[in-house]
Amino acid sequence: MLGYYKKLAFLLIFNIISVSAWAWGFFGHQRINRMAVFTLPPEMFTFYKHHIRYITENAVNPDKRRYAVVGEAERHYIDIDVYGDSAIFKMPRRWEEAVAKYTEDTLRAYGIVPWHLSLMKFQLVNAFKERNAIKILRISADMGHYIGDANVPLHTTENYNGQKTGQYGIHGFWESRLPELFADDYNYFFEKAQYIKNVTERAWRAVTNAHLALDSVLRFEKELTKQFSEDKKFSFETRGNITVKVYSKEFSAAYHQSLAGQVERQMRTSIQMVGDFWYTAWIDAGQPNLDSLLSTDKEEIKRLEEEDNNLEPNPNIKTRSHDTGLIPDIKPTYYFGKNIFRRKEEGGF
Numbered sequence: 001m002l003g004y005y006k007k008l009a010f011l012l013i014f015n016i017i018s019v020s021a022w023a024w025g026f027f028g029h030q031r032i033n034r035m036a037v038f039t040l041p042p043e044m045f046t047f048y049k050h051h052i053r054y055i056t057e058n059a060v061n062p063d064k065r066r067y068a069v070v071g072e073a074e075r076h077y078i079d080i081d082v083y084g085d086s087a088i089f090k091m092p093r094r095w096e097e098a099v100a101k102y103t104e105d106t107l108r109a110y111g112i113v114p115w116h117l118s119l120m121k122f123q124l125v126n127a128f129k130e131r132n133a134i135k136i137l138r139i140s141a142d143m144g145h146y147i148g149d150a151n152v153p154l155h156t157t158e159n160y161n162g163q164k165t166g167q168y169g170i171h172g173f174w175e176s177r178l179p180e181l182f183a184d185d186y187n188y189f190f191e192k193a194q195y196i197k198n199v200t201e202r203a204w205r206a207v208t209n210a211h212l213a214l215d216s217v218l219r220f221e222k223e224l225t226k227q228f229s230e231d232k233k234f235s236f237e238t239r240g241n242i243t244v245k246v247y248s249k250e251f252s253a254a255y256h257q258s259l260a261g262q263v264e265r266q267m268r269t270s271i272q273m274v275g276d277f278w279y280t281a282w283i284d285a286g287q288p289n290l291d292s293l294l295s296t297d298k299e300e301i302k303r304l305e306e307e308d309n310n311l312e313p314n315p316n317i318k319t320r321s322h323d324t325g326l327i328p329d330i331k332p333t334y335y336f337g338k339n340i341f342r343r344k345e346e347g348g349f
C-alpha cells in the first residue's frame with residue numbers, strides 16, 4: 001500500500017512537470033528524436049521508422065532517470081564557466097586528460113555531457129555490432145536526448161536557471177516555453193545524415209557553440225524585462241487542473257524575436273547531429289543489416305519501456321531547481337516532491 005502511494009505520487013510529479021520544462025521540454029526532446037529519423041539513409045530508415053514511436057516517446061527517459069539513478073544528472077550538462085575564463089576552449093577534450101587536470105569528482109560535480117556523448121557513441125557502435133535491436137533503440141533514444149541537451153546554451157553554465165543574474169526561470173523559458181509556442185513554424189527540412197570523423201570534437205563543437213550563444217540568451221531577456229511591467233511579462237495559464245505562472249505570450253514573442261532564430265538553429269542542429277551520430281555509429285559498426293532486426297519482439301520492447309517508466313525516486317539524489325521548470329513563487333511541484341521525500345524519511349509513506 002505504501003509503495004502504491006509512493007508510485008502514485010511519483011507519477012503525479014511527472015504529470016505535472018510534463019506541462020512545464022525539462023531540457024527542451026518533453027515536446028522539444030521528442031521532436032528532436034523523431035525528426036532525426038528522417039535524416040537517415042534507406043538502410044537505416046526502415047528500422048528506425050518502424051520504431052519511431054519508441055524513439056520519440058523515450059526521448060525523455062534520461063530526464064526521468066535523474067531522480068532515480070545516481071550519476072545520471074551530470075550527463076545532461078557542463079557548467080564550463082566554473083573552470084575560469086575561456087575554459088570552453090581550454091578544457092581538455094579527452095576525458096583522461098581532463099581527469100588528470102581537474103579530478104574525476106570535480107568533472108562529475110559540474111557535468112560531463114560532451115564526454116558522455118563520446119561514450120554513448122561507443123556503446124551504440126557495440127549495440128550495432130551485436131545486432132541487438134533493443135540496445136540499439138534504447139541507446140539511440142538516450143543519445144538523442146543528451147545531444148539535445150548539449151545544444152542548449154543554459155546547459156553550459158553554472159547560472160543554468162538565471163539564478164545568479166536575477167533571471168530565475170529562464171531555463172524553462174528558453175528551452176520549453178519558446179519551442180512550445182513557436183516550433184511549429186520552424187523549418188524542418190534536413191540534409192541527410194553525415195559521417196562524423198571525430199565525434200569527441202563534434203560534441204565539443206556543439207557545447208562550444210551553445211556556450212557562445214549564452215550571452216544573448218541572458219542579455220536579451222534582461223533588456224526586454226526593462227520594457228515589460230511584471231504583469232505584462234508574466235501571465236497565468238491552466239494546465240490540467242493547476243494554474244501555473246508562465247512568461248506571457250507577448251514577452252515570449254518579443255524574446256523569441258530578439259534571439260533571431262537561435263532556438264530554431266539549436267533545435268535544427270540537434271536534429272541533424274542526432275542523425276549524424278546514429279549514422280556514424282552504424283558505419284563504424286560495419287553497416288549491419290538492420291532490416292533483419294525488424295522482427296524484434298514488440299512485447300520485449302514494451303516490457304523494457306515499462307521498466308524505464310517505473311523507476312522509484314531516490315530521496316538521496318539532489319536535483320537542480322530548474323528541473324521543475326516553474327517560475328518562482330509558484331512551485332507546487334517542487335514542494336510537492338520535497339514533501340513526499342520528507343514524509344518518506346519521517347516514515348510517512
Ligand SMILES: [Zn+2]
Nearest residue numbers: 023063076149
Ligand atoms: Zn536532459
